[in-house]
Each structure stands twice: as structure tokens, then as C-alpha cells.
Amino acid sequence: MDCFFTFVSATNLAFIVLTKNQINFITSLQRKAIRAENNLFVVEGVKMVEEVIQSALKIDSIYATSDWINANSSILFSFTFEPIIVSDKELQRISSLSNPNEVLAVCVMKQTDFSVQKCKNRLTLFLDNIQDPGNLGTIIRIADWFGVQNIVCTTDTVDVYNPKVIQATMGSFLRVNVLYKSLDTLLKEANLLEIPIYGAALNGENLYSTVNLDKGIIVLGNESKGISNEILKLCSTKISIPCFSTDSNSGPDSLNVAVAAGIICSEFNRRNIKMNE
């Protein structure tokens, strides 16, 4: 029976008690190694799972309360598997959230092709060792807003499929590709292709008055250490967001990396509109 909900209304379904193995498997997907091994990850919450269903992302399984299944029976018609009804207590046991929200989907990781050619005449973000899941998630959301299709990360950057990253993207992980590569190899190729590479650094050119902000690669570094020296050397321009702190003796050290990403992407887009006017 491929299409369960064409025959049986969810209200008639009995609760299926999840086995210990099922619970262990779903919670084990909170670990990067297990996700990689199974090519699966978890998306939670009403809004995000509904976006997943409407996207091209392949879903492996859905665990939801009977309320959610009843409310969504119309969109569940096309499913080739049976969503599993869980109690609130069971949802709590499989969820990574402190307040689980009705539904959890186990999804198949997407595969994305990438070549440096794709960075020509468009904004691409390169992330060097970003550690905080909230920061990566917020950067993916910023990329989505500012038309950045690809984010390339060093392999020591936090995993995009970490549940906290997925939650912080607010669904933007569906529209932005996130890849893990050796950045220095790609940056050397980009230099050969004359793609501009901007490194966000504390001692760079003033972002507002940098003469050329032609679209290219923007590199952002680790929360406390910034961009590593090896990668910074490969940037054609270092850019900085000017500080306007009123305290000249002991002002702030830096901006949050996601906020910096937002300000820089905004300025590139603003300038490129102006140039096209």
C-alpha cells in the first residue's frame, strides 16, 4: 500500500508505539558521524516540515502527532510511505528541541555539484571554521535573502545538518547549497579565473569606500580567530566594517560573524543596484 492516506483517515489510526531501536536511531542522527553514514538528517516543526514537503527534498520518514496528520491529510496524499503517529511524549523523546512542535521529518541529504566557475559575477560565501550552529544557520538565511546560491565551508566548519543549524536557517537550507571543501585550492583557482576574493578582516579597507565591490567570493572567518593566515593571503581585497563606537578606549572587539555577513552582503547588493541604474 503505497499511498496510505487515500484509504484511511488519520483519526482512525491506532498509535504505533515506537521501539527503543527507532527512538535510538532518530536521536543518533543528532551526531554528525551517524548522519554521514546514513545520508539522513532531521527537520523539526510545523512550518519547516511543511516547507520540506513542498520542496524537492526527499523525505525518508515522518513522525507526527495525530493533530498534525489530521490537519495535513490533504498534502499527505502523494506520500509513498506511511507517516508514523506519535504521542507528545514520544515526540519529546525523539526530538532535539526542548519544546517539540508536532512533527519531525527524517530527510535525505541533497547532493550538489560545485565548481569555482559558479562564483563568476555572483556572490558566493566561503566560511573558514565557523563553529557556532546558530551562526551558520543565520548565515544560510542571509544568503537566501541576498541571492547567494552557494556557501563553501572548510571541513572543520560546523555541519549544515546539525539540528541547531537546520532550525536557525528557518527553511533557507532548502534554497542555499552548503558544501565542504578545501578552501585554499578553490581560492587559487578563483585567482586564476580573476574572480575577486574579499576577506572580512579587522584591518581591511573601509567597506563603504572600497572602490570596486564587483560580485565575487566573500570569505568570513572563525568567531574568535577570524580568517586563518593561509586563506587571508589568497584574498585579493581585505574589507572591514567601520566601527563607530563612542568609547575610544575600550570599545567592542568585533561584530558577530553572521551580522558581519549580513552587512557585507547588503552593501554588495546595494552597490550593484546603483551600478545598474
Place this chain on the structure above:
Amino acid sequence: MDCFFTFVSATNLAFIVLTKNQINFITSLQRKAIRAENNLFVVEGVKMVEEVIQSALKIDSIYATSDWINANSSILFSFTFEPIIVSDKELQRISSLSNPNEVLAVCVMKQTDFSVQKCKNRLTLFLDNIQDPGNLGTIIRIADWFGVQNIVCTTDTVDVYNPKVIQATMGSFLRVNVLYKSLDTLLKEANLLEIPIYGAALNGENLYSTVNLDKGIIVLGNESKGISNEILKLCSTKISIPCFSTDSNSGPDSLNVAVAAGIICSEFNRRNIKMNE
């Protein structure tokens, strides 16, 4: 003996085992009502406590590992109280962090005067019901970077002295005043004083092409609901950050509120430099 460390080196001090009452009191400061009742809050971690010591903020007590006290004996000379040496295990018990970092200070809340007059010809942020502690902390850090001295919040906004807010400010709470007031009363006064009021909204004027961005009040709203209708009505200009998403059907709904705050503060400062050139 007022100045303990002038007489006794920390290496000679015995560990004082914290009483259950002391532990309960410090952890109870994670709750807003207890903080308000005692006018006290907690700052944690080496970097931030060192900034607190060098600031004008009054410290009530310090709990630290012997390593930290030995490393900081020179700056502890001026203290009028004895820092309390704790074991790593005790620090773990009183800390709100999953990985406590050597030192915890109990500090006295600062009092700040505020009048709407202070919003004339300078940037001030008004926050309507911001709920996420990380967002408020990041907005305080942004304010510090962009020379915003005062942030005024609705009383239902998350408390600035919440430990997660304090941690996310990275020390900027020392340089930015955060007050809790009825925003509509203040906005009516600001209108009478002809102070411009900009409300960040999804259907406002394009931030990049809004003709006048004279310094004034910037209002930012709740993470999911935005600015409430009552407050939005009092804004003289609604402004929006243009979306450049490549997906015209199902793009992102919004930017994170702290990222939006960063982009808007950046644009105001950029324009005001240009105007003064």
C-alpha cells in the same frame, strides 16, 4: 581587612566550601524576579569578568578558581572584598554555562537616566517584544559597534540581565544602556519633538533609496510578529531591507532581527558619513 590580597597570596588560601545556601542564591539569579529583587546579576568567563573589573560597574562578589586568582592577583589589589576560591566542580554548580570558564562575578545592576531628548540627532534603538536572549545580546553588541548609546525595550522584551543575553553581548552591555519603558508614550513625545522614527517592516520604503535617513529612533519588532500595530502607527517612516532571493515563489520570509538591526545601523552610519563629507 578591606584589601585581602595586599596581605595574603592566593596560593596560600584554603578552598572555602560553598554552602548550599550560597549555591542556591547564585543559581537563583538565573531567574528574572530574583535578580530584580536583589538588584544583582551574574557575569561569567575570563574575558568578560576582566572587562567588568576594568569598568565602572559595581561588583558584589567574585567566585573563581585558584588559577584565575593567581593569574589576576595584580588587578585584585584594589578590591574591598575577598574573592572566593572555588573548585571546578563548585564553579560548575553555580554556573549557567555548560562549560564554565574559571570565574563568575555577581554584579550590581546599573541605573540609567533616560529622556526622549537623548534621541535627538543620534541613533537610538527601540525594541518591541524581542524574545530570544541571543538576539538581544547581539543587538547590544551591534549598538556598541555603531555608536548607539541607548536601547529602549518594551517591558515584555527579554531581560538584559538574563545570563544568555549578557554572554551574547561579549561585554557590550558595559557600554550600552538598556532600559524598559512603555514605547508608545515615548514615541508620542518623540513625534512632538520632531525626532524621526523608522520602523523596520516588511512592506516599508527601500532602505537603500529612502531619501532622508537623518539620525533618530529605529524600531525593531518581535521575531515572528514584527512591530505591533499600535507602535507601527507611531513610526514616521517604515523601512525595509530589499530581498534579492533568486527563488521568487518560495523565498525567505524575513531576516533574523539582529541581522536586520546590523544592516540598518550600518546604512544609517554610512549615509551620515557621506552627508558630512
